[in-house]
Amino acid sequence: MTSSNGKPFGSVKNLLKRAEKILKERKKLKQEIRVCAGPGCIALGAKDIHKELCKQLDDHKKELEAAGLELNVTLSEKCTGCHGMCEAGPIVTIEPEGTFYTGVKPRDTKKIVEKTLLKDQLVDPLLYQLGHHRGGGKVKHYADIPFYSLQLRVALRKVGVVDPTNFDDFLAEGGFQAFAKAIAEMTPEDVIDQVEKSGLRGRGGAGFSTGRKWRSALRVKEDRVWLICNGDEGDPGAFMDRAIMEGDPYSVLEGMMIGAYALGATDAWIYVRHEYPLAVEHLQMAIDKLTNAGLLGENILGTGMTLNVRISRGGGAFVCGESSALMRSLEGKVGEPRAKYVRSVEKGLHDEPTVLNNVETFTCVPAIIDKGAEWFASMGREKSKGTKAFSLVGKVKHTGLIEVPMGRTLREIIFDIGGGIIDDRPFKAVQTGGPSGGCLPAGKLNLQVDFDTLADAGAMMGSGGMIVMDDHTCMVDVAKYFINFLIGESCGKCVPCREGLYQLYDLLNKITNGEGKPGDLETIETLCHTMEVASLCALGKSAPYPVTSTIKYFREEYEEHINDGVCRAGVCPKLIVYHINDDCNGCEVCRKHCPTNAITGEKKKLHVIDPDLCISCGICKSVCKFDTIDIMSGGKIVSRDVVA
Amino acid sequence: MSKTKTSKTVHLTIDGQNVEAPKGAMILDVTPGLGVEIPSLCAHPGLEPFGACRLCVVEIQKPGWDDWYKQLVTSCLFQVEEGLKVWTNSDEVRQNRKVVLDLLMARVPASDVIRDLGNQYGVTKTSYAEVDTEDTCIMCDICVRACHAIGRDAIASMSRGPDKYVDVPDKDACIGCLVCANLCPTNAIPFTANDNGKRRIWGKEFDLVTDERSGEVLGTTEYIEHVRKRAEDKGLLCPEDMKHESARVKRYGYAQKLSHVADVEEPIEEVK
Numbered sequence: 001m002t003s004s005n006g007k008p009f010g011s012v013k014n015l016l017k018r019a020e021k022i023l024k025e026r027k028k029l030k031q032e033i034r035v036c037a038g039p040g041c042i043a044l045g046a047k048d049i050h051k052e053l054c055k056q057l058d059d060h061k062k063e064l065e066a067a068g069l070e071l072n073v074t075l076s077e078k079c080t081g082c083h084g085m086c087e088a089g090p091i092v093t094i095e096p097e098g099t100f101y102t103g104v105k106p107r108d109t110k111k112i113v114e115k116t117l118l119k120d121q122l123v124d125p126l127l128y129q130l131g132h133h134r135g136g137g138k139v140k141h142y143a144d145i146p147f148y149s150l151q152l153r154v155a156l157r158k159v160g161v162v163d164p165t166n167f168d169d170f171l172a173e174g175g176f177q178a179f180a181k182a183i184a185e186m187t188p189e190d191v192i193d194q195v196e197k198s199g200l201r202g203r204g205g206a207g208f209s210t211g212r213k214w215r216s217a218l219r220v221k222e223d224r225v226w227l228i229c230n231g232d233e234g235d236p237g238a239f240m241d242r243a244i245m246e247g248d249p250y251s252v253l254e255g256m257m258i259g260a261y262a263l264g265a266t267d268a269w270i271y272v273r274h275e276y277p278l279a280v281e282h283l284q285m286a287i288d289k290l291t292n293a294g295l296l297g298e299n300i301l302g303t304g305m306t307l308n309v310r311i312s313r314g315g316g317a318f319v320c321g322e323s324s325a326l327m328r329s330l331e332g333k334v335g336e337p338r339a340k341y342v343r344s345v346e347k348g349l350h351d352e353p354t355v356l357n358n359v360e361t362f363t364c365v366p367a368i369i370d371k372g373a374e375w376f377a378s379m380g381r382e383k384s385k386g387t388k389a390f391s392l393v394g395k396v397k398h399t400g401l402i403e404v405p406m407g408r409t410l411r412e413i414i415f416d417i418g419g420g421i422i423d424d425r426p427f428k429a430v431q432t433g434g435p436s437g438g439c440l441p442a443g444k445l446n447l448q449v450d451f452d453t454l455a456d457a458g459a460m461m462g463s464g465g466m467i468v469m470d471d472h473t474c475m476v477d478v479a480k481y482f483i484n485f486l487i488g489e490s491c492g493k494c495v496p497c498r499e500g501l502y503q504l505y506d507l508l509n510k511i512t513n514g515e516g517k518p519g520d521l522e523t524i525e526t527l528c529h530t531m532e533v534a535s536l537c538a539l540g541k542s543a544p545y546p547v548t549s550t551i552k553y554f555r556e557e558y559e560e561h562i563n564d565g566v567c568r569a570g571v572c573p574k575l576i577v578y579h580i581n582d583d584c585n586g587c588e589v590c591r592k593h594c595p596t597n598a599i600t601g602e603k604k605k606l607h608v609i610d611p612d613l614c615i616s617c618g619i620c621k622s623v624c625k626f627d628t629i630d631i632m633s634g635g636k637i638v639s640r641d642v643v644a
Numbered sequence: 645m646s647k648t649k650t651s652k653t654v655h656l657t658i659d660g661q662n663v664e665a666p667k668g669a670m671i672l673d674v675t676p677g678l679g680v681e682i683p684s685l686c687a688h689p690g691l692e693p694f695g696a697c698r699l700c701v702v703e704i705q706k707p708g709w710d711d712w713y714k715q716l717v718t719s720c721l722f723q724v725e726e727g728l729k730v731w732t733n734s735d736e737v738r739q740n741r742k743v744v745l746d747l748l749m750a751r752v753p754a755s756d757v758i759r760d761l762g763n764q765y766g767v768t769k770t771s772y773a774e775v776d777t778e779d780t781c782i783m784c785d786i787c788v789r790a791c792h793a794i795g796r797d798a799i800a801s802m803s804r805g806p807d808k809y810v811d812v813p814d815k816d817a818c819i820g821c822l823v824c825a826n827l828c829p830t831n832a833i834p835f836t837a838n839d840n841g842k843r844r845i846w847g848k849e850f851d852l853v854t855d856e857r858s859g860e861v862l863g864t865t866e867y868i869e870h871v872r873k874r875a876e877d878k879g880l881l882c883p884e885d886m887k888h889e890s891a892r893v894k895r896y897g898y899a900q901k902l903s904h905v906a907d908v909e910e911p912i913e914e915v916k
Binding site for chain 2: 492
C-alpha cells in the first residue's frame with residue numbers, strides 16, 4: 001500500500017518509482033480475470049463467483065506443485081467496479097484478450113479456468129449473443145459489442161478496470177500520474193488554465209465551466225477555501241456517480257487533490273448519498289490508504305501541501321444535491337437552498353469560500369491534466385466538450401452505464417448502444433435529466449445530446465439519467481409520477497414549488513382519473529410558468545419540466561384524457577376496462593386468479609369480466625396464455641399485443 | 645487593468661424613477677418612500693432576507709442586456725446595482741403574483757389577509773383545489789426566524805414539501821414572549837395575551853409579571869428571566885442597562901406589524 005518499505009512516500013519521485021515497479025511486476029502476468037462487483041452483479045452472486053474462482057486457481061496451482069511442475073501461466077483475479085452492462089450480469093472479463101462472459105454462475109468458474117485460461121478455448125454458452133437485428137451470433141470480445149464499441153470512456157476510464165480496494169492496482173493503471181505531474185511540474189495557475197482550456201463543464205446538471213469556477217474562487221483572497229465533492233446523486237434511475245465512487249474512488253480523490261492543489265484548499269468534504277453504503281466504504285478505504293501513503297494529510301509527498309478529506313453521508317433528501325442546501329446540510333442545519341446573491345465561491349460552507357463540484361467532474365480532471373486540455377477539448381461539441389456518462393434505463397434492451405462523447409444523437413444512444421426497445425416495441429419517449437428533466441418524443445431522436453441542445457428542446461442534461469419509454473407508457477401518468485416524486489423531495493421553503501407541485505399533482509391526478517375539465521391544461525400551463533420563473537432554487541424552477549415537456553410533445557394525449565376519457569397507452573386504471581375477446585377458449589385460468597371474482601364463465605366457454613367488480617389490476621391479462629384479454633379505453637382496444 | 649472606483653452608492657431606476665441607493669441593499673429595502681408598492685409576506689426589517697413567499701417579485705434589466713430581455717427576481721433577495729432598471733408592477737410581475745396568491749388562497753382559504761391581497765390582484769376565488777383547513781399558516785418562517793433571532797429557537801419548521809408545518813418541538817424553550825404571534829403576517833398563531841395574570845401560547849401556560857408601581861404587564865416570568873440572562877451574558881448588569889435591554893426585546897416583540905397586514909395604530913388583536 002505504501003512505498004516498498006512500508007513508509008509513506010516522501011516525494012513525487014518515490015511515488016513514480018513505486019508505480020514503475022508495480023508495472024514491471026505486472027508485465028509478468030499473462031492473463032487477468034476481472035469479475036464485475038458492481039451492486040447489480042453482487043446481487044446476482046459476483047462475490048461467490050470470485051471466491052470460487054480463487055479456489056479454482058488455487059487448486060490448479062496445488063495440482064501443478066504436487067506434480068512437481070512450475071506454473072506455466074501467471075494468472076491474477078480481481079473484483080472491479082461496474083462494467084456497465086448491468087442487464088447481462090454477472091459479468092466476467094479476461095484480459096488482455098477482452099473475452100467477455102455474461103450471466104456467469106459460480107459453477108461456471110471451473111470451465112472458465114480449465115478451458116479459457118489453460119487451453120485458450122471459449123466457453124460458448126457464456127458468450128454475449130447479438131440481437132437478431134444484428135444478425136444474431138455470439139461475440140467473443142467486448143470490443144466487438146456495439147454497447148461497448150460505441151462508447152468513449154473518460155470519467156469511467158478505470159471503472160470496471162481497477163480493483164477499487166487496491167491502491168497498487170490503481171497505480172498500475174496510471175493512477176496519480178496526473179497528480180504527480182500537477183504538483184511537480186505545474187503551478188496552480190497552470191492547472192486552472194488547463195481545466196479552463198479543456199472546456200470542462202460541471203457534470204452535476206447546471207453545466208457551469210469548472211475552470212471559471214475555480215478561477216473565481218482563486219480571486220477571493222481568504223485564508224481558507226473549502227472543497228466539496230457532490231456525490232448526492234438523487235435522481236431516480238441515475239447511478240453514474242455511484243458507479244464511479246464505488247468502482248474508482250481513487251480517481252475521484254485524485255481529481256479533488258488536483259483541485260485542492262490548484263485552489264490551495266486544505267479541507268475537503270465528499271457528500272455521499274445515504275443510500276450508497278458501498279461507495280462510502282470504498283471511498284473511506286481509499287482515504288485511509290492515501291493518508292497512510294502520505295498522499296493525504298500534512299506535507300503531501302514532501303511538498304508542504306496539506307489536504308484532509310472527510311466523508312459526510314446525506315440524510316436522504318433529494319434537495320441536498322442542490323449546492324447551497326448541501327452546504328447547509330454539511331453545517332448540520334436543515335437542507336434548504338438559499339438565495340444565490342451570495343456566491344458560494346465567496347461565502348459557502350461556514351460562510352467561507354467554497355468550491356463544489358460533482359463526482360464526475362472531479363474524475364475528469366486527472367484525465368485532462370494527464371492528456372492535456374487539447375485532447376479533452378477535441379471531443380464533444382463546440383460548447384460542450386468531452387464526454388458524458390449516462391445511466392440508460394427503462395424499456396431499453398441494454399440497461400446500464402454508458403459514456404459517450406457529447407454530440408451523440410439520442411438514436412445512437414438508445415438504438416445502437418442500448419440495442420433498441422424491449423420486444424422491439426415502438427419507441428415513445430426518452431426522459432432525460434432526472435425527475436425534473438423533460439420527455440423527448442421520437443421526432444427528437446436525431447438530437448445531438450449536449451447541455452444546450454437538451455435545454456433548447458425542453459429537457460435537460462441533469463446528472464445524466466436517461467429513461468426510455470415504449471408505447472405502453474402514458475405520458476400524463478409519467479408526468480404525474482415525477483411530480484409525485486418531487487412533492488416528496490421539495491423542501492417546502494418557497495410557495496411556487498411547495499404549493500405549485502401540490503396543485504399540479506392534484507390537477508394531473510384528476511386528469512388521469514377522467515375528472516379533467518376543459519381549461520385544466522391552460523391552468524397547468526399558467527402554473528408551470530410561475531413555478532419556472534418564481535421558484536427559489538433549481539429544483540422548483542425545473543420541477544414543471546416533466547409536465548411542460550409532455551404537454552409540448554404529447555398534448556393530444558392530455559386532450560384525449562380530458563375530452564374523451566381515453567388513455568391510449570392503456571395505463572390509467574379509471575379510464576380503462578378489461579375485456580375478454582372471442583378467442584377465449586374457457587381455460588378458467590383468469591377466473592381462478594381474479595382477486596375480486598369479477599370473471600365468470602364455464603369451462604371451455606367464453607369468460608366475461610364484470611366491469612363493476614374489476615379493479616383493473618391486470619392479473620388476468622398477465623396469466624392468460626392465449627392473449628385473449630384486451631384493455632379497452634373509450635370503446636377501442638388499446639393494448640392488444642402485436643404478435644411478431 | 646485600471647483600478648475601478650469603488651463608490652458606496654449606486655444609481656438605478658425603479659418604475660422610471662431615478663433612485664440612489666446604498667451598495668449592497670436589496671431592491672425591496674430601497675422602495676419605501678418611492679410610492680411604489682411591493683407586497684411581501686415573509687420579509688421583515690429585523691430579519692435576514694429569506695425569499696419564501698415570492699410575492700415581492702419584480703422585473704429587472706441589467707445594463708447591456710437586450711432591450712426585450714427582462715428577468716423576474718425576488719426584490720427581497722436582489723441587490724441593487726449600478727444602472728439597474730426595475731419594474732415593480734408590470735404585467736409579468738402581476739401575473740406571477742396572482743398565481744402565487746391563487747396558490748396561497750387554496751392553501752389557507754380561511755385567511756382574510758391572503759383573501760384581501762388576492763382581491764387586489766383580481767383573484768376572488770382560487771383556481772385550485774382548496775385545502776380543507778382553518779389554519780392560516782403560509783410557512784413564511786417569520787416565527788421560526790424571529791424566535792432564532794431572540795435567541796430561543798423554540799419554533800421550528802417540521803417535515804418538508806406540502807407537508808411542512810411549524811411547531812414547537814421543545815416546549816421548554818418557549819418563553820411566551822409572543823414575538824412569533826405578533827409578527828405572523830396571517831395571524832396563524834393563536835394566543836391569549838392576558839387572562840387573569842396568565843398567558844397561553846403554543847399549548848403552554850405562563851405566569852405574567854406585573855410592575856408593582858405602574859401595574860403594567862412586563863411579560864412572563866420566563867421572558868423576564870431570558871432578558872436578564874441575555875443582559876448578563878452581554879455584561880449589561882446595571883439596572884439602567886437592564887431596562888434598555890428589556891425595552892429592546894420588548895420593542896422587538898411588539899414591532900409594528902407589516903404595513904399591509906394591519907394598521908400600525910390598531911392594538912394587537914388576540915386570536916382565539
